[in-house]
Amino acid sequence: MAEKVTIATVARHARVSRQTVSNVLNAPHIVREETRRRVQEAITALGYRANQAARQMRTGRSRLFAVRIEPTRDGINGSVLDRFLHGLTETADAAGYRVMLYTATGDDDEIATFDDLLGAYDLDGFVLTGTDHGDPRTAWLAQRGVPFVTFGRPWDDPESHPWVDVDGAAGTAQATQRLLDAGHRRIAFIGWPEGSGVGDDRRAGWRTTMAAAGLDGAAPCRATEDGIAQGEREMRELLATDDPPTAVVCVSDSLALGALRAVRDTAVPVAVTGFDDTPVAAAIGLTSVSQPLAAAAGRCVELLTGLLDGQPTDPHVLLSPTLVLRHTA
Amino acid sequence: MAEKVTIATVARHARVSRQTVSNVLNAPHIVREETRRRVQEAITALGYRANQAARQMRTGRSRLFAVRIEPTRDGINGSVLDRFLHGLTETADAAGYRVMLYTATGDDDEIATFDDLLGAYDLDGFVLTGTDHGDPRTAWLAQRGVPFVTFGRPWDDPESHPWVDVDGAAGTAQATQRLLDAGHRRIAFIGWPEGSGVGDDRRAGWRTTMAAAGLDGAAPCRATEDGIAQGEREMRELLATDDPPTAVVCVSDSLALGALRAVRDTAVPVAVTGFDDTPVAAAIGLTSVSQPLAAAAGRCVELLTGLLDGQPTDPHVLLSPTLVLRHTA
Structure with missing residues (x-):
């Protein structure tokens, strides 16, 4: 050595x-x-x-965060949280912290796991990925005074706890504006069913941009579960209408990939944008909105270590995504 | 609840x-x-x-493994270790263990991190991903009696420590045999430079299958660093030769994706196979060799917990990959 x-x-x-x-x-x-x-x-x-042991003795802390890892999924969008996890581990490491993983099958199970982990490992805190309306997990942690930060806004009350998020609406707004600037007028949106904070936020960016251009009437909007097959089906249905769109903004790369399959043989090329700039988007040349995942992970670590040091930084961090232009729009 | x-x-x-x-x-x-x-x-x-705490008191163990996570990479092949990590965390969880992550910039740094982690966290053992010729990390752990298992064979001495691996040669042999059965005779290989255990193993599967068919003379072989651009360049050079191949077996999906770009406009279609069945392969219809990553992770946990319980199972586990047929071969 x-x-x-x-x-x-x-x-x-x-x-x-x-x-x-x-x-x-x-x-x-x-x-x-x-x-x-x-x-x-x-x-x-x-x-x-x-030296971690020496530092731990000095500070009386375990310098250990826990973060949930999702089950293996078929994989296009799963890479987003994987990239976040890489960034989190790297930044935590640089700040002298380690990351422990856990799995959970749902909110109740995750809360039981919090209890288990806190009893067994003397954790300093949690980084939660994703939040939902009426999230019971954050309430549980807050009640017990366990330090945590979420990657994702609390949709019901943005002030309720520290969070870092990426401005999804700004991302779809950029994508929509880009299509408007290129002369498109009938720009459709393929999103997820209403009720998910992330999905609704991304839809709002498209809708307000279309409305600002005076085009909200010309804006067909579809909602479906995520997936390539679903995106293809929704796009085929849009193309079969009397006045089909010339462009589509999709809430995810999976749906965009499906939409691309549907428009492969259209007489007039249809522009398609995705969301999350996954490796698949890069590989096939799909224009997509990119989340600054390493920065988001870094801010989560900063926020959490700030809380632990009694020196909290700005507790609500909204980062801007960027549109990565490729061949499809 | x-x-x-x-x-x-x-x-x-x-x-x-x-x-x-x-x-x-x-x-x-x-x-x-x-x-x-x-x-x-x-x-x-x-x-x-x-209840983890109760269990820990009963067994006197922390029930905690550590595993290294690589820096974020541009992402086609990185998904392999991510999928392994998901599987590892899930199986460990089911067996009552947690997974801690660490990063390292090289072997020496990783050994310093072992020292740090063992001093600070009372770990039960390590799962190392990847091994190389003359790996100093496994020697360090073995000398200190720290339980560990590697996902990847020790290439110098298969008996030297417990491991789980996937038979890469069997994977490329399957891919090559499939192409031979389809009537191809000039089947090229695009691999990594000699010296990496994994890369050499995958090349050997192609080479022995070609030799068994009496075709080793008709088998052009290229070596390059990994990447889409590199795969495209190597394939273009192969196509520019006097007797270009009609099929190519690639050591990775990245190189296969590059090769596909090069063959897009050839007069006669050229068959392409990749390795690792990444989400990109699934998205673009690339035939690729799939590693049983969840099974490999499960066997790693089984092996390590067996060592900890003083009931070691078979310490050398070689799993078979499968060829996933899609449109490119």
């Missing part, structure tokens, strides 16, 4: 004091951003790792 | 004694397979969860 890298090595490399390096590791919020960045770069360049 | 499910509830449902349920949870190897399966089914059906 290479020579042992210590705090002193990092301090020398970053041209700061050892105390500053220690601050970056244990109380990053008190260090100026530019200095923090320089120290972080030195830490990365040198491959420095704080 | 629903009524609390206890060991007694599970016992009643599975028509066994409470002691048997307890044995399934704590010493599954002493329970007959048929009984174990019935109890597991009852556990799943009822959503039973053992």
Whole structure:
């Protein structure tokens, strides 16, 4: 193994004091951003790792988060949470925390698991992925004073707990505006059934953009469960109408992929956009809205460690997605 | 929340004694397979969860594994280890274990992390994903008597430690045989540079199958780093030769996707197969070799918990992949 890298090595490399390096590791919020960045770069360049056991003794904390992992799914959209998990583990690691995984079959089961994990492992907190209307899990954690942050807004009351989210409506608005700018007027939307916070938010971005262009009457809207076959079916039905759309904004890459299959043989090309910029979108050239997943994971870690350090940062973080242009729109 | 499910509830449902349920949870190897399966089914059906803290006190173990997670990558092949991780967490959960994640930038860094984690978290063991020639990580763990299992064979000495792997050579042999049966004779291989255990194994399956058909002379073989662009370039070069192949077996879906781009406009259709049956392969109709990842994860957990219980099962598990036929071959 290479020579042992210590705090002193990092301090020398970053041209700061050892105390500053220690601050970056244990109380990053008190260090100026530019200095923090320089120290972080030195830490990365040198491959420095704080001794976890020593740190744990010092802080009296386990420095351990838990996050749920979903069952294996057939996979186009599942990659979003996987990418978030990679980002979360990397950022947590850099902040001296580890991530523990658990599975759960539903809200009740997840709450039972919280109880189990808190009893067994002395966890510092939870990162929940996804939230729903009337989420019983966040209420359970809040009642017990367990620190947590959600990746996803609490749809009923945005003030109720700390969260990080991506502005889905802004994403579909960008996609819709892009199609309007290209001259499209009949722009359809294929979404999920009403009632899911994420799906409704993405639909709203398309609807308000169409309304702002005075085109809400010309905007057919479909709702279906997620899936390639479902997207293909909805698109075929849209194409069979008297005044078929010339473009479609889809709530997910799976539905967009299905829509693409339906428009393969149309006389006039139909533009299609997806959502989540999955590896499949990249592979087939699908224009899609990309969530800043690494940034979202980083902000979740920042928020949670801030809560643990008694130095909470802005507790509601809404990040902007970007439209990745490819061949389909 | 629903009524609390206890060991007694599970016992009643599975028509066994409470002691048997307890044995399934704590010493599954002493329970007959048929009984174990019935109890597991009852556990799943009822959503039973053992109280982790109580169990930990009883067994004196933390019931915690650690597994490395790779940095986010651009994503076609990364999904393989993600799917393995989902399977691992699910199976570990069912066996009463949790999974902790860590990251590492290389072997030395990973060994330093082992040290760190063992000092801080009282881990029961590690699941290593991937092994290489002369792997220093397995030697480090073995020297210290830390229980571990690798998903991937130790290429230098298959007897050196417990492992689970998928027979890559059998996968490419199936793909090659399928192409031979369809009448192809000039079947190329696009692989990774020599020296990686996994890549060399997959190449060997193609080579021996061609040799068995008396066609090794007619088998052009290319090696490149992984990637879509690389696959496209290698395939274009193969097509530009005097006697171009009519089919190609690729070591990965990324390279296969690139090869597909290169053959899009050929006069005679060229058959292409990939490896790993990624979501991209499913989305674009690429014939690909599928690894039984959930089974591999399950066997890893079985092996590791067997070691911990002092009841090791067969320590070397080689699973067979299957060829998933789609449109490209």
